[in-house]
Amino acid sequence: MGKVYAMTExxxxxxxxxxxxxxxxxxxxxxxxxxxxxxxxVAAMFFHRNVDYASLGADPKKDIIDADAFLITGQGYEGxxxxxxxxxxxxxxxxxxxxxxxxxxxxxxxxKILGAGKIKDAWLEIxxxxxxxxxxxx
Numbered sequence: 660m661g662k663v664y665a666m667t668e669x670x671x672x673x674x675x676x677x678x679x680x681x682x683x684x685x686x687x688x689x690x691x692x693x694x695x696x697x698x699x700x701v702a703a704m705f706f707h708r709n710v711d712y713a714s715l716g717a718d719p720k721k722d723i724i725d726a727d728a729f730l731i732t733g734q735g736y737e738g739x740x741x742x743x744x745x746x747x748x749x750x751x752x753x754x755x756x757x758x759x760x761x762x763x764x765x766x767x768x769x770x771k772i773l774g775a776g777k778i779k780d781a782w783l784e785i786x787x788x789x790x791x792x793x794x795x796x797x
Contacts (some may be wrong), residue, residue: 671695682706685736700779700796706730707789717756720786725755727790728762732769743768759783766792 679693692707710727712719733739735779743765746757770778777796784791 666668671697675678677785681733681736682730685733686730702794704731704792704794705789706791709788710790711787712785715754715756721758721759721784723759723762723783723790725757727785728757731790731792732766741765741769742772751762759785769795 675693675695677694682691682693683689685772690708692705694701694705694707695777696705704725708730710724711721712724715724717724728745731739732745735747745765746761763783767778767781778794779797780795782793784793
């Protein structure tokens with residue numbers, strides 16, 4: 660989160676490289692490709708990966724699976740946990756989904772606690788090849 664919200668201080672290419680390096684350490688190399696785009700006051704974070712929500716019993720229009728939620732937030736990476744917890748994820752040993760609205764509420768609140776208080780809105784687009792988090796700043 661912090662790297663994206665510090666865009667005015669850092670070049671987008673440098674942010675992409677830094678985030679990609681962290682993702683590679685978190686999930687393994689060549690499993691997820693990160694790209695960052697900005698347009699006016701919206702930052703769009705693209706996480707290219709291959710996940711079929713239907714095979715996991717989740718609806719990509721209303722749900723987000725735990726792996727994608729953890730990927731976007733860095734939950735558990737080097738001991739990091741969101742200040743505003745994500746919805747509970749049962750430890751059943753298989754993928755779990757949560758409502759996108761619940762995830763985004765926790766994301767927005769955590770971002771505020773972590774110093775990114777200028778978030779106006781955030782929304783997701785989930786497809787089999789990519790998950791996109793768009794964040795609109797005030």
